[in-house]
Amino acid sequence: MVELSLPETLRWQNNELSLLDQRKLPAEIVYQRVDHLQDAWLAINNLTVRGAPAIGIAAAYALALSMRAREQLGKADFISVLNQNAQYLNSCRPTAFNLSWATRRICVAGQRQPTYQGLIEEAVCIHNEDLAICQAIGKHGAHLIQSGNNVLTHCNAGSLATSRLGTATAPMYEQHAAGVKFQVIVDETRPLYQGARLTAWELDYAGIDVRLICDNMAATLFAHNQIDLVLVGTDRVTANGDVINKIGTLNLAILCRHFGVDFYVACPSSTFDANTPTGDDVNIEQRPNDEVLGTHAAKVRAFNPAFDITPAALVSGIITEHGVTTAENLSRFLNDLQ
Amino acid sequence: MVELSLPETLRWQNNELSLLDQRKLPAEIVYQRVDHLQDAWLAINNLTVRGAPAIGIAAAYALALSMRAREQLGKADFISVLNQNAQYLNSCRPTAFNLSWATRRICVAGQRQPTYQGLIEEAVCIHNEDLAICQAIGKHGAHLIQSGNNVLTHCNAGSLATSRLGTATAPMYEQHAAGVKFQVIVDETRPLYQGARLTAWELDYAGIDVRLICDNMAATLFAHNQIDLVLVGTDRVTANGDVINKIGTLNLAILCRHFGVDFYVACPSSTFDANTPTGDDVNIEQRPNDEVLGTHAAKVRAFNPAFDITPAALVSGIITEHGVTTAENLSRFLNDLQ
Numbered sequence: 001m002v003e004l005s006l007p008e009t010l011r012w013q014n015n016e017l018s019l020l021d022q023r024k025l026p027a028e029i030v031y032q033r034v035d036h037l038q039d040a041w042l043a044i045n046n047l048t049v050r051g052a053p054a055i056g057i058a059a060a061y062a063l064a065l066s067m068r069a070r071e072q073l074g075k076a077d078f079i080s081v082l083n084q085n086a087q088y089l090n091s092c093r094p095t096a097f098n099l100s101w102a103t104r105r106i107c108v109a110g111q112r113q114p115t116y117q118g119l120i121e122e123a124v125c126i127h128n129e130d131l132a133i134c135q136a137i138g139k140h141g142a143h144l145i146q147s148g149n150n151v152l153t154h155c156n157a158g159s160l161a162t163s164r165l166g167t168a169t170a171p172m173y174e175q176h177a178a179g180v181k182f183q184v185i186v187d188e189t190r191p192l193y194q195g196a197r198l199t200a201w202e203l204d205y206a207g208i209d210v211r212l213i214c215d216n217m218a219a220t221l222f223a224h225n226q227i228d229l230v231l232v233g234t235d236r237v238t239a240n241g242d243v244i245n246k247i248g249t250l251n252l253a254i255l256c257r258h259f260g261v262d263f264y265v266a267c268p269s270s271t272f273d274a275n276t277p278t279g280d281d282v283n284i285e286q287r288p289n290d291e292v293l294g295t296h297a298a299k300v301r302a303f304n305p306a307f308d309i310t311p312a313a314l315v316s317g318i319i320t321e322h323g324v325t326t327a328e329n330l331s332r333f334l335n336d337l338q
Numbered sequence: 339m340v341e342l343s344l345p346e347t348l349r350w351q352n353n354e355l356s357l358l359d360q361r362k363l364p365a366e367i368v369y370q371r372v373d374h375l376q377d378a379w380l381a382i383n384n385l386t387v388r389g390a391p392a393i394g395i396a397a398a399y400a401l402a403l404s405m406r407a408r409e410q411l412g413k414a415d416f417i418s419v420l421n422q423n424a425q426y427l428n429s430c431r432p433t434a435f436n437l438s439w440a441t442r443r444i445c446v447a448g449q450r451q452p453t454y455q456g457l458i459e460e461a462v463c464i465h466n467e468d469l470a471i472c473q474a475i476g477k478h479g480a481h482l483i484q485s486g487n488n489v490l491t492h493c494n495a496g497s498l499a500t501s502r503l504g505t506a507t508a509p510m511y512e513q514h515a516a517g518v519k520f521q522v523i524v525d526e527t528r529p530l531y532q533g534a535r536l537t538a539w540e541l542d543y544a545g546i547d548v549r550l551i552c553d554n555m556a557a558t559l560f561a562h563n564q565i566d567l568v569l570v571g572t573d574r575v576t577a578n579g580d581v582i583n584k585i586g587t588l589n590l591a592i593l594c595r596h597f598g599v600d601f602y603v604a605c606p607s608s609t610f611d612a613n614t615p616t617g618d619d620v621n622i623e624q625r626p627n628d629e630v631l632g633t634h635a636a637k638v639r640a641f642n643p644a645f646d647i648t649p650a651a652l653v654s655g656i657i658t659e660h661g662v663t664t665a666e667n668l669s670r671f672l673n674d675l676q
Contacts, residue, residue, distance in 0.1 A: 026636040185641075188528070189554070190526070190552035211638070211641050212631065212638050213630065217641060218589070219588040219589035219646065223647070247558065251557035255589070296531055296535055297526065298534065300524075301549050303550075303559065304555075305558055308555075309558070
């Protein structure tokens with residue numbers, strides 16, 4: 001057994017919320033206290049905290065905190081102020097599905113029990129659920145990583161995006177804690193370098209053997225049999241099993257198909273979007289040219305799609321907190337649980 | 339017809355050699371005069387001039403220049419100094435095949451005609467041959483680019499790597515000059531950004547419609563039918579037709595196969611290496627970790643292979659100055675010319 005040391009994405013201690021400032025990683029490890037609702041708005045908006053589950057947890061605590069010592073308002077006004085605060089917080093990253101989901105849960109809890117303590121209990125519950133979900137993903141996916149394997153991942157579906165174990169990284173941390181030796185190849189993930197800045201850092205922090213590569217180097221590693229498994233997270237799985245994830249994911253799925261290597265996706269079952277039929281029905285965010293051009297490139301036009309769509313047929317399996325299934329079968333798999 | 343405006347990679351005027359300083363592109367267009375052999379040594383070593391043909395031409399002129407007003411030495415001493423100077427110049431980038439090839443040609447010319455003028459004539463000959471080769475590649479490859487097409491290229495096999503038209507870019511410049519409208523998608527080409535810094539700049543300079551992408555974005559463009567052709571250069575083609583080129587090339591060839599898009603390679607026939615059986619017999623240069631890590635990444639280990647190997651079977655065709663053939667057939671095609 002190896003002791004698992006992970007950075008704390010967020011801290012909830014003595015009724016205080018602190019966030020690891022991910023914009024400063026890997027150069028500095030700095031925590032930022034969230035005293036006012038405005039602090040949380042800004043922290044989520046400016047990517048101090050990022051990753052869908054981590055945003056949800058931070059928002060839940062911040063919204064609950066904003067109602068401290070407000071019980072004297074009376075039930076109706078308490079709920080009214082709570083809803084206003086939720087609406088304000090939701091506006092900091094309007095497309096973040098988990099943000100409004102978490103604030104809605106706090107609001108619903110407030111209607112049942114309109115007290116600061118009631119809201120905090122719901123926030124703690126959201127936090128604990130995420131801890132349990134990541135742990136279950138880790139257990140269900142662990143068998144995919146064997147001693148001596150080289151596992152490739154992309155972007156950051158890691159500890160820093162969640163409460164603790166991450167999604168794509170959970171099976172890695174599970175096996176690492178069990179003493180299994182393997183190497184993780186991390187795609188740097190242009191244009192924003194989440195792999196280079198965040199994933200490589202947190203895996204290295206935990207003591208896992210990491211190698212960073214540029215996104216265009218994976219193919220030659222595959223060709224030399226140096227990749228045994230690709231394991232990534234996802235922002236959304238559509239009804240037919242298509243996987244929406246950070247730009248560059250589709251490229252890896254095609255390399256896996258070409259070289260006969262498994263391509264797995266890890267995510268909480270809440271990532272499944274039954275209301276969107278296929279990946280083609282998802283509006284892919286186009287981000288500014290400047291992120292691609294940086295300071296060194298010619299001043300030309302760029303393309304900068306933030307996500308790509310990996311067809312269900314290229315996905316070997318999806319690892320959820322309830323177990324592993326195929327992308328095509330995910331809908332039925334989740335229905336059968338109900 | 340469109341007037342074709344291209345940057346001058348090097349200038350030979352009034353017995354003076356000047357090199358476009360490619361390290362300062364795209365921010366500044368600065369020419370550096372080469373007065374002494376040491377200037378040339380440094381300019382090739384520090385990548386002021388880069389690209390196999392351009393290095394060869396610059397070295398040829400610089401070596402000839404180093405023998406100005408040395409005829410009084412007498413034939414034996416003239417040749418001896420010439421050979422010493424050649425050996426010194428070859429040491430600035432010892433693995434650059436074209437460098438020693440060009441200096442050898444100047445030395446052989448010096449034995450025939452041990453005069454400054456004789457050497458300069460040979461250098462001009464090398465220069466003119468490259469102009470003609472690039473032009474012939476452009477003519478032979480032009481039909482591959484049709485009006486409205488989107489052509490993807492990687493790294494810089496462009497004007498900046500040669501005398502003028504480039505190799506992979508020659509068919510683009512040919513069609514652009516003929517008034518054909520098309521778009522070129524340029525891979526930024528991590529870790530050294532030759533696509534972002536050089537190719538995007540020179541194509542834009544010529545008035546071609548350019549879009550820059552990160553290397554991990556090509557797959558999603560293919561998936562949306564936004565790539566009609568991939569056209570790249572090569573550093574070496576082995577006897578069996580395997581293509582050695584900048585890291586990231588293999589990735590594109592696999593995407594082409596997956597999506598049914600043509601993958602063409604453009605190169606002078608001198609790039610064919612009959613003495614190396616297959617790509618696996620080529621020693622791939624591993625470059626320093628720091629190029630991948632940059633200033634933002636976690637301090638971890640990296641992989642940084644400079645080149646990858648695209649199997650002949652993934653190559654739709656090779657465009658040479660003598661015409662187009664398949665990679666597997668290149669050896670016979672070149673033999674039949676002799």
